[in-house]
Amino acid sequence: MDLRRRCERCHVALAGEARAYICANECTFCPTCYRRLRTRCPNCSGELVRRPRAGAMRAGSPPPHPPVGGLVTVRRAGRTDLAAMVPLFDAYRQFYEQPSDEAAGERFLAERLLRDESVVFLAEEGGVAVGFMQLYPLFSSISLGRVYLLNDLFVPPAARRKGVGALLLDAARAWGKREGAHYLELSTAADNPAQRLYEACGWLEDREFLYYELPLRGPPGAE
Numbered sequence: 001m002d003l004r005r006r007c008e009r010c011h012v013a014l015a016g017e018a019r020a021y022i023c024a025n026e027c028t029f030c031p032t033c034y035r036r037l038r039t040r041c042p043n044c045s046g047e048l049v050r051r052p053r054a055g056a057m058r059a060g061s062p063p064p065h066p067p068v069g070g071l072v073t074v075r076r077a078g079r080t081d082l083a084a085m086v087p088l089f090d091a092y093r094q095f096y097e098q099p100s101d102e103a104a105g106e107r108f109l110a111e112r113l114l115r116d117e118s119v120v121f122l123a124e125e126g127g128v129a130v131g132f133m134q135l136y137p138l139f140s141s142i143s144l145g146r147v148y149l150l151n152d153l154f155v156p157p158a159a160r161r162k163g164v165g166a167l168l169l170d171a172a173r174a175w176g177k178r179e180g181a182h183y184l185e186l187s188t189a190a191d192n193p194a195q196r197l198y199e200a201c202g203w204l205e206d207r208e209f210l211y212y213e214l215p216l217r218g219p220p221g222a223e
Helices: 031-036 079-095 102-114 164-178 195-200
Strands: 072-076 119-125 128-140 145-154 183-185
Touching: 072 164, 079 102, 079 119, 079 128, 079 145, 102 119, 119 164, 128 164, 145 164, 164 183, 164 195
Parallel strands: 145 183
Antiparallel strands: 072 119, 119 128, 128 145
């Protein structure tokens, strides 16, 4: 890829590590022009996406994901898969310092699936669940289209370093494209080592916008 050094609209300088957006023909624009162009290239009308940073493109970069040792398959899960999903979902919540509660987790997942409020994928190896991922459908007013929030992704320690997480991320990408989504998004803990996996699979860190939340409910038992 040719990393162009100037925005093609306003001609502001763009260093190799600078945030920039490109189309399939590598027309390059700064973040300000990206927003003013409403995510569309004025030359080819193609969608503008975040340009990879120069550091991620250097020779010798690690492959997108390590090879999978056994036969791991990924499929969309349904309510009949709750028994396999619940232990993974509970372990995922414990990773984020929540108390174990498989009954509550099962009710939550069952409700999301019953109402068609989320899309869950299950990774299996030899018929055993070795990871899961949950996407929530959203919309973007800026891009005027569907987006998906990758809210949950978990692979238990015994199944890691087999490429399971990368296979789940591949499934998320394929699902988003199938549904015509403009992009996928996620947030993760600042110290989560999975950041390396996300970046190796093409996910880009947002260094322009801040993330805020407004708590509406206190912890259990709080007044």
